[in-house]
Amino acid sequence: MTTALGPGATIGVLGGGQLGRMMAVTARQMGYRIVVLDPSPRCPTAQVSDGVVVGALDDQDAARHLARQVDVITLDTEHVPADLLAELETIVPVRPGASVLRTIQDRLVQKQFLDRIGLPQATWSEDIASIPRPSILKVRRAGYDGKGQVRLDAETELAPALAKLHGEPYVVEEVVAFTREISVVLARGLGGEIAIYPIAENMHRRHVLHTTRAPARMADDRRAHAEKIAVCIAEELGHVGVMAVEMFELADGRLLVNEIAPRTHNSGHYTYGACATSQFEQHVRAVCGLPLGDPRALTGAVMVNLIGDLWAAGPPPWHHVLARPEARLHLYGKDAPAPGRKMGHVVLLDDDTDRALTNAEAMISALARR
Numbered sequence: 102m103t104t105a106l107g108p109g110a111t112i113g114v115l116g117g118g119q120l121g122r123m124m125a126v127t128a129r130q131m132g133y134r135i136v137v138l139d140p141s142p143r144c145p146t147a148q149v150s151d152g153v154v155v156g157a158l159d160d161q162d163a164a165r166h167l168a169r170q171v172d173v174i175t176l177d178t179e180h181v182p183a184d185l186l187a188e189l190e191t192i193v194p195v196r197p198g199a200s201v202l203r204t205i206q207d208r209l210v211q212k213q214f215l216d217r218i219g220l221p222q223a224t225w226s227e228d229i230a231s232i233p234r235p236s237i238l239k240v241r242r243a244g245y246d247g248k249g250q251v252r253l254d255a256e257t258e259l260a261p262a263l264a265k266l267h268g269e270p271y272v273v274e275e276v277v278a279f280t281r282e283i284s285v286v287l288a289r290g291l292g293g294e295i296a297i298y299p300i301a302e303n304m305h306r307r308h309v310l311h312t313t314r315a316p317a318r319m320a321d322d323r324r325a326h327a328e329k330i331a332v333c334i335a336e337e338l339g340h341v342g343v344m345a346v347e348m349f350e351l352a353d354g355r356l357l358v359n360e361i362a363p364r365t366h367n368s369g370h371y372t373y374g375a376c377a378t379s380q381f382e383q384h385v386r387a388v389c390g391l392p393l394g395d396p397r398a399l400t401g402a403v404m405v406n407l408i409g410d411l412w413a414a415g416p417p418p419w420h421h422v423l424a425r426p427e428a429r430l431h432l433y434g435k436d437a438p439a440p441g442r443k444m445g446h447v448v449l450l451d452d453d454t455d456r457a458l459t460n461a462e463a464m465i466s467a468l469a470r471r
């Protein structure tokens with residue numbers, strides 16, 4: 102019987118991005134201590150942590166140093182070498198564990214896993230010639246937000262397309278004519294209990310998540326089917342913590358799994374404000390072995406990401422956000438607002454999600470216009 106780690110315990114976080122930051126804020130509110138490993142002592146998570154170990158995410162000495170000063174380790178990113186996690190597991194519990202990361206962090210292994218457990222996904226292969234165009238090449242490792250992806254249309258020349266992958270191993274999959282992208286964000290506790298958030302409906306721009314609305318407009322049977330797929334994945338993996346499963350919904354009603362994220366997720370940011378328990382508190386609860394909190398939505402919500410492009414002429418005019426009583430502003434403390442970089446997000450709390458979406462678009466246009 103594993104005992105729960107109560108407030109006062111120290112949580113180690115590998116990677117210091119915005120996910121770690123939002124979890125750290127919540128964890129500290131609950132009385133936990135946070136120590137983060139990141140190459141930058143000024144990273145988003147370090148700014149709100151009790152301690153920082155400066156080092157790369159594959160720096161064994163730095164990771165061991167972190168492991169020796171914490172009670173449990175969790176992750177801000179799935180791009181931490183699974184072998185290193187396995188070694189850290191000999192020092193302190195790592196949740197989710199090395200075996201989960203080994204399956205997720207390589208797209209090839211993830212796709213083989215989904216095939217093995219019989220879940221639907223886009224037709225894929227390691228052999229470009231076997232997938233009809235249009236298709237998409239995706240690097241096996243460290244690709245996110247559409248990075249490391251190249252679309253092959255009928256007329257695309259193969260050699261320059263391959264050159265964009267810089268020799269990285271890849272998989273190729275068919276381009277899916279989806280009607281909608283959704284994600285199921287859930288948490289699985291240490292004892293296997295599951296809490297599922299209202300399904301999120303996602304809109305991307307240039308391969309980066311632009312807006313999420315929740316709850317998704319889905320028929321009950323389809324929603325139940327999506328939830329069943331996500332629960333099956335979490336259970337087969339033996340996952341502990343929050344997990345997101347992104348899916349494509351097709352016109353004929355089928356759902357295809359696109360990607361699994363073994364951590365809190367951008368499409369779950371709306372839960373911070375809209376749900377009784379945010380995904381960040383839920384993650385803390387799961388990895389510390391506490392009972393899970395209530396995932397119920399208290400209101401509908403729309404989340405819109407704030408991308409670095411909005412900073413092109415200096416900090417955006419925040420009064421366009423702050424003047425809205427239903428808006429919650431989150432900024433991640435990143436000091437280099439590069440184009441395409443996620444700098445923050447806004448959640449609009451409104452039961453009328455059509456109206457919230459219209460307001461979100463108007464707000465973003467106003468921020469861009471200045």
Ligand code: AMP
Binds near residue numbers: 246276347359360
């Ligand atoms: P990913 O990094 O795999 O989540 O891809 C980022 C985004 O690219 C997805 O959310 C989709 O909008 C798009 N995308 C990825 N794979 C496919 C596919 N097989 N067919 C159509 N669109 C895709």
